[in-house]
Amino acid sequence: MPDKIVIREVGRTFDVKGGVFAALDRVSLDVQDKEFLCIVGPSGCGKSTLLRMLGGLEHPTSGILTIHHGEADRPLTAMIFQEESVFPWLTVEKNAAYGLKVTGTWRGPESVERVDYFLEKTGLARFRTFYPYQLSGGMKQRLSVARAFVTNPEILLMDEPFAALDEQNKLLLQQELGKLWEENRGTVVFITHSLDEAVLLGDRVLVMSSAPGRIKQSIPIPFERPRTLMSLRRTPEFNRITQELWDLLRDEVERARAEESGRVAATATVTINAESAG
Amino acid sequence: MWIVSPLALLLLWEACARLGFIEVRFFPAPSTIFAKLWELIGTAGFWIDVGTSLRRMFIGFFMGAIPGLIVGLAMGLFRPVREICQPLVAALYPLPKIAILPLILLIFGIGELSKYVIVAIGVFFLMTINTFAGVANIPAIYFDVARNLRASRWHIYLTVALPGALPGIFTGLRVCMGVALLLLVAAEFVGAEEGIGYRIWWAWSVFWVTNMYVGFAVIALLGFLSAYFVDWLERRFLPWQRRQT
Numbered sequence: 012m013p014d015k016i017v018i019r020e021v022g023r024t025f026d027v028k029g030g031v032f033a034a035l036d037r038v039s040l041d042v043q044d045k046e047f048l049c050i051v052g053p054s055g056c057g058k059s060t061l062l063r064m065l066g067g068l069e070h071p072t073s074g075i076l077t078i079h080h081g082e083a084d085r086p087l088t089a090m091i092f093q094e095e096s097v098f099p100w101l102t103v104e105k106n107a108a109y110g111l112k113v114t115g116t117w118r119g120p121e122s123v124e125r126v127d128y129f130l131e132k133t134g135l136a137r138f139r140t141f142y143p144y145q146l147s148g149g150m151k152q153r154l155s156v157a158r159a160f161v162t163n164p165e166i167l168l169m170d171e172p173f174a175a176l177d178e179q180n181k182l183l184l185q186q187e188l189g190k191l192w193e194e195n196r197g198t199v200v201f202i203t204h205s206l207d208e209a210v211l212l213g214d215r216v217l218v219m220s221s222a223p224g225r226i227k228q229s230i231p232i233p234f235e236r237p238r239t240l241m242s243l244r245r246t247p248e249f250n251r252i253t254q255e256l257w258d259l260l261r262d263e264v265e266r267a268r269a270e271e272s273g274r275v276a277a278t279a280t281v282t283i284n285a286e287s288a289g
Numbered sequence: 290m291w292i293v294s295p296l297a298l299l300l301l302w303e304a305c306a307r308l309g310f311i312e313v314r315f316f317p318a319p320s321t322i323f324a325k326l327w328e329l330i331g332t333a334g335f336w337i338d339v340g341t342s343l344r345r346m347f348i349g350f351f352m353g354a355i356p357g358l359i360v361g362l363a364m365g366l367f368r369p370v371r372e373i374c375q376p377l378v379a380a381l382y383p384l385p386k387i388a389i390l391p392l393i394l395l396i397f398g399i400g401e402l403s404k405y406v407i408v409a410i411g412v413f414f415l416m417t418i419n420t421f422a423g424v425a426n427i428p429a430i431y432f433d434v435a436r437n438l439r440a441s442r443w444h445i446y447l448t449v450a451l452p453g454a455l456p457g458i459f460t461g462l463r464v465c466m467g468v469a470l471l472l473l474v475a476a477e478f479v480g481a482e483e484g485i486g487y488r489i490w491w492a493w494s495v496f497w498v499t500n501m502y503v504g505f506a507v508i509a510l511l512g513f514l515s516a517y518f519v520d521w522l523e524r525r526f527l528p529w530q531r532r533q534t
């Protein structure tokens with residue numbers, strides 16, 4: 012299969028007080044067309060930064076990032092964020108239609124049908140005239156999933172979309188997302204900190220190392236679809252893969268922690284110096 | 290429910306006046322004031338005063354609010370505009386607008402224009418600041434959603450910046466109504482031939498205390514109605530806001 016996304020030696024630094032901070036360092040990876048790629052890594056390793064680059068919200072400071080744009084009448088990417096991102100001033104229906112409206116791909120009745128279809132799929136059809144303040148957290152997240160799917164993007168980008176949800180809602184949404192994707196296959200880059208979620212949804216899982224973020228390992232996920240978490244958990248293969256992922260991740264999480272406390276200690280020293288100087 | 294406490298206060302006042310606890314030459318009983326109000330409502334002069342003040346207030350209001358809205362939005366959306374305007378607004382805003390009333394009268398004369406201008410200046414700054422704050426407080430995530438979908442600049446302004454700033458704009462409108470009334474009455478004290486402020490000042494100069502109170506009552510009522518009007522607009526235009534009832 013052809014590569015949809017090609018990332019070569021991409022780095023990203025941020026100017027911070029007293030120097031530059033490297034969030035990503037020489038990241039190289041390819042994502043195939045119609046691949047569901049999951050990325051896990053310790054917090055602060057630059058996962059969101061990488062995803063925001065793919066979504067056109069950030070630029071790399073070094074390296075090359077190429078996305079092959081296939082069809083002109085579809086948006087290239089649609090992003091689903093971890094935070095609440097549905098527009099409070101639009102009704103459920105208008106939120107779901109937002110992407111089609113602003114990308115100039117609204118096609119009258121055909122689009123209305125498309126919006127209806129995804130509202131139905133995400134269980135929001137009965138709430139179409141509601142405003143977000145009238146919805147629960149899980150419903151709002153489902154709405155942002157619907158808003159992204161409605162635009163029919165070439166690439167779906169998801170940044171820990173279910174992290175803020177309770178366990179039951181998360182399980183249901185993972186299941187629904189898996190089903191939606193199987194029915195409407197496209198390229199997906201999905202960031203998560205849940206190993207179960209990564210194995211349930213992904214064709215492949217990338218493990219990133221702690222700051223500056225690099226790609227540490229790529230693990231293929233061999234399970235047939237459709238998958239459910241409950242049936243996967245009964246297989247020894249599932250346990251072997253999650254164990255392997257956890258072994259890879261644990262070192263990084265520990266290192267990230269040590270670095271974080273190092274950063275805090277460094278800032279503290281600076282403050283003390285500044286105080287004694289003043 | 291909201292009628293209970295004002296009514297209780299009026300009753301207490303009435304009782305105190307009748308029982309001679311307060312000096313009725315300075316604090317006439319509410320019944321006396323309302324009788325006077327009733328009498329004046331039947332006169333053409335009363336309506337000329339009210340109409341004149343309302344017209345001045347609304348013209349001044351729009352002269353200030355529309356430019357304020359535009360400047361506030363531009364400050365929120367464009368960095369160069371923000372960098373130029375922010376220090377100016379910060380320096381000029383705290384200046385009490387009544388302090389420059391003599392200057393306004395000097396420049397624009399004693400006629401109608403000076404009334405419009407003083408109201409407009411007060412409203413302009415409040416509207417600018419509140420609109421700017423309204424845009425600046427829109428969470429970045431909403432802009433990210435639009436930018437990710439490659440929405441055009443105009444789409445971003447119209448579908449994110451403007452609706453996102455509306456709560457701030459309405460806060461601005463609410464405080465501006467009060468300030469417009471305040472500045473107008475002050476301006477009518479010193480240089481006017483008609484208007485509610487003028488009528489209060491005139492009543493003072495001839496010591497018709499009850500007529501002064503009628504003026505206060507009319508202003509209070511106008512303040513109340515304009516606040517109510519903004520609330521009504523807000524309910525109509527911001528149905529998406531959670532409100533406590």
Ligand SMILES: Nc1ncnc2c1ncn2[C@@H]1O[C@H](COP(=O)(O)OP(=O)(O)O)[C@@H](O)[C@H]1O
Binds near residue numbers: 027034056057058060
């Ligand atoms: N705009 C920014 N300015 C400075 N530092 C940033 C900025 N954005 C992200 N960072 C830093 O880059 C690192 C990676 O951030 P992020 O991509 O959000 O990590 P992750 O999503 O993996 O938790 C973090 O240490 C974060 O503090």
Ligand SMILES: [Mg+2]
Binds near residue numbers: 058059
């Ligand atoms: Mg993140």
